[in-house]
Amino acid sequence: MASNTVTMQHLPSGAGICTTIPDILYLPELVFGGLVWILVASTYVSPPNPLGWVMFVSVFCFVVTFIWMVVFACGGHNNKGSWATADFLYHFIAAFFYLSASVSLATITLAMKDLVDKYYKLDIAAVVFSFVTTLLYFLHTILSAMRWKSF
Template sequence: MATNTGQMGYLPRGGAIFCTIPDILYLPELVCGGLVLSLVASTYLFPHNPQAYVISVTIFCFIMTFLWLLIFACGSHNNRSSWASADVAYHAFAALLYLSASVLLASTTLGLEIILGKADLYYKLDVAAVVFSFFTTLLYVVHTVFSAIRWKSF
C-alpha cells in the first residue's frame, strides 16, 4: 500500500530517496545548513562562544546528514526497522540541536543590533543566518515527523 511517505514498511534506496516525502528533505537540509554555515562564518564572530556553538552544530549536522543521505542512497540500511528508528532519532536530535543554535544565534544577533546598528553588513548577514537557521530547524522537524510516521508503519 502506497502512502505519501512512501510504501509502508519500506525504506527507500538509491534514486528512490528523492521520491519519498521525508527523504526528499535531505537536499534542502543540506543547502540551508550550508547557507547557515557560510553566513555565520562570514560574519564578525562576536561573542565567540555562541557563534562557535552555531558553527559546530551546522558542521556536525551537515556532515551527518550527508552521511545519512549516502547510507540511504547506497542501500546500506538493508530495509530494517532499526534504521527507521535511527532515522527518527537522528533527525529529532538534529532538530533539537538546530533549535538551540537558532535561539542562541537570534539572541546574539539582537545583541549585535545594539552594538553595530541595523545598517551594518555583519548585522544583516546575522539576520539572514537566523532566518535560514530557523528554516533549517523547521525542515529537520518536518523530516522527523514524516520519518516517525514511516517508522510506525514498520
Template sequence: MASSVTGSVLPSGSKVFTTIPDFLFIPEFVFGGLVWTLVASTHVVPANPLGWVMFVSIFCFLITTFWFFIFITGKNQSSIWPGLDAGYHAFAAFFYLSAAVLLAYITIFLNALPYTDVLKMYKLDIAAVVMAFVTTLLYFIHAVLSSLRWKSS
C-alpha cells in the first residue's frame, strides 16, 4: 500500500482504495453494516439503548458513505480536510465505542429474558457486539492514521 503523505495532502479517485488509512473505508462499511443488520434482526427488548446502537450504526454508515464519495470525487483537496478527516473518524470511534459497550451490557442480561427464542437473539447480539468492537477498532485506527497524516501535512 502506498503512503498518502507524498504528493497531494489527501488522495482522490481510485487512490482512495490503495492509500493508508483510506483503504479502511471498505471494512468500515462492511462491519458497520453488519452491526446495523444484526441489531435490526433481533427483538428490540430494551428499546432505548438499542435505538442508540441503531442510530450510531446508521449515522456512521451514512456519513462514512458521504465521506467516501467526497474522497472519490476529489472534493477533499483543501487544507482543512486532513483535520476534518481525523476529527470525524475520532468522533465515529467514540460513538461506536459507546454503542458497543452499551450493546455488550444489554447482551449480558439477555439470558434473563423470558422469551422462547432467547438463544437465537443472544447469538445475534453476540455477533453484533463483536462487529461493533471491530468497527470501533477500524474507526480508531483510521483516526490515528489520519491524525498522523494531518500532522505531517
C-alpha cells in the first residue's frame, strides 16, 4: 500500500548553508554583488540617476543577502515553510532588481564609451559582474522555488 506521508525538507542552519543547494549561492552572490558595488562606486558617476539605481540595488542586495545568510546560519528561521516562501520571494525580487540595474548599467556604459574612456574598462567589468550576479540570483530563485514547493 502506498504511503501518504510527505517528507518535509528542512531549511539548513549553521554550516549547512555552505553545503546545501541553493544556500551555497549566498557567498558568490555576496562576492560578485560586492564587486559590482565597488566597481560602480569607483567610476565616473554620470548620469547620476541610473547609476544611483545600480548602486542602490547592489548595496541593498548585498546587505539583505548578508543579513539573510546570518539568519539562516544562526538558525533564526525555525524550519518553517514561511521562511522558504520568503526566501523565494526575496531572491525573485533581487533577480528582477539586478536585471534592471544590469541593463541600465550596460546602456550607460555603451553610451559613455567615447566620452570617458578612462573608466570604460571599469564599467565593462561592472557590467559583466552585474550580469553574473543577476544569473546567480536567478538560479537561487529557481532553486528556492523548488525547495518551497517541496514543503
